[in-house]
Amino acid sequence: MTYEETLAWIADIFEESKENIHPELSRTEIAAWDSLGTLTLLARLDEDLDIRLSEHDMSELKKVQDIIEILKRHNKIMNQ
Numbered sequence: 001m002t003y004e005e006t007l008a009w010i011a012d013i014f015e016e017s018k019e020n021i022h023p024e025l026s027r028t029e030i031a032a033w034d035s036l037g038t039l040t041l042l043a044r045l046d047e048d049l050d051i052r053l054s055e056h057d058m059s060e061l062k063k064v065q066d067i068i069e070i071l072k073r074h075n076k077i078m079n080q
Contacts, residue, residue, distance in 0.1 A: 016032070
């Protein structure tokens with residue numbers, strides 16, 4: 001996945017416009033990133049990308065950049 005595709009994927013999960021999603025966007029600034037949104041994110045990470053997060057990883061998700069870092073750590077974002 002490219003970086004732009006990554007932002008679009010995150011936007012889709014939280015039903016946001018891709019233009020509204022950027023790395024420094026906080027979880028509190030995304031209306032759909034509530035407990036249900038977190039479950040949706042976890043399910044999509046597992047289903048789409050075969051990534052399963054530990055409880056520690058889940059507790060560290062505070063902004064969009066944190067999701068990006070997990071994807072990078074699992075080699076899911078192509079270098080540009």
